[in-house]
Amino acid sequence: xxxxxxxxxxxxxxxxxxxxxxxxxxxxxxxxxxxxxxxxxxxxxxxxxxxxxxxxxxxxxxxxxxxxxxxxxxxxxxxxxxxxxxxxxxxxxxxxxxxxxxxxxxxxxxxxxxxxxxxxxxxxxxxxxxxxxxxxxxxxxxxxxxxxxxxxxxxxxxxxxxxxxxxxxxxxxxxxxxxxxxxxxxxxxxxxxxxxxxxxxxxxxxxxxxxxxxxxxxxxxxxxxxxxxxxxxxxxxxxxxxxxxxxxxxxxxxx
Ligand SMILES: [Zn+2]
Ligand SMILES: [Zn+2]
Numbered sequence: 001x002x003x004x005x006x007x008x009x010x011x012x013x014x015x016x017x018x019x020x021x022x023x024x025x026x027x028x029x030x031x032x033x034x035x036x037x038x039x040x041x042x043x044x045x046x047x048x049x050x051x052x053x054x055x056x057x058x059x060x061x062x063x064x065x066x067x068x069x070x071x072x073x074x075x076x077x078x079x080x081x082x083x084x085x086x087x088x089x090x091x092x093x094x095x096x097x098x099x100x101x102x103x104x105x106x107x108x109x110x111x112x113x114x115x116x117x118x119x120x121x122x123x124x125x126x127x128x129x130x131x132x133x134x135x136x137x138x139x140x141x142x143x144x145x146x147x148x149x150x151x152x153x154x155x156x157x158x159x160x161x162x163x164x165x166x167x168x169x170x171x172x173x174x175x176x177x178x179x180x181x182x183x184x185x186x187x188x189x190x191x192x193x194x195x196x197x198x199x200x201x202x203x204x205x206x207x208x209x210x211x212x213x214x215x216x217x218x219x220x221x222x223x224x225x226x227x228x229x230x231x232x233x234x235x236x237x238x239x240x241x242x243x244x245x246x247x248x249x250x251x252x253x254x255x
Pocket of ligand 2: 056117119139
């Protein structure tokens with residue numbers, strides 16, 4: 001399995017998960033044109049996409065879904081709650097999934113799981129290629145036993161580190177937004193994510209990427225040492241997904 005991101009953060013998210021001839025685009029928070037441009041930067045042809053998976057209906061995750069899905073005739077996988085928020089003219093392309101049941105999209109098995117976030121029926125995913133397990137977790141206000149159960153023993157982990165609590169507290173966001181972001185249905189702060197890393201089995205990890213960093217309320221300089229401490233590893237090993245270019249292709253290997 002290999003994976004990449006064309007951007008991560010509150011101004012747009014989209015992650016690529018690829019195995020053999022199957023490539024899934026998880027969320028599409030950029031316009032279709034911007035998505036095509038960013039895919040080209042990763043040397044990936046949009047015609048080779050297999051499907052779009054949607055985690056939830058917030059604009060930074062669905063902005064380009066409608067136009068991209070229609071243009072490339074891509075199936076769109078979403079929970080019933082999320083699907084109900086998508087534009088009517090994509091409904092013929094939508095496959096609804098139960099967020100407690102695994103399903104396959106060609107060569108990739110997808111295990112969704114429900115997460116606490118202020119959307120209709122948000123879910124996040126674990127991907128299997130028969131050998132490796134990749135976990136994706138962003139847009140989550142609090143860690144649940146279900147999340148821990150699904151993300152344990154991953155070979156790669158793409159994990160939200162949205163904000164530093166002090167930066168959010170002292171920052172320029174209006175109070176209602178501070179409460180939303182920090183709340184149980186908001187976004188993970190750095191300490192919550194580091195604690196998750198300490199709790200689950202990370203002995204198989206080949207890649208760790210911090211995702212969905214707030215540009216105003218966080219900094220890679222805070223996330224990297226915190227994650228490195230939680231994983232007892234060198235800081236240089238912690239990757240940080242950018243809003244502008246996400247991160248380049250990474251690959252899971254044997255042995
Ligand atoms: Zn988001
Ligand atoms: Zn969200």
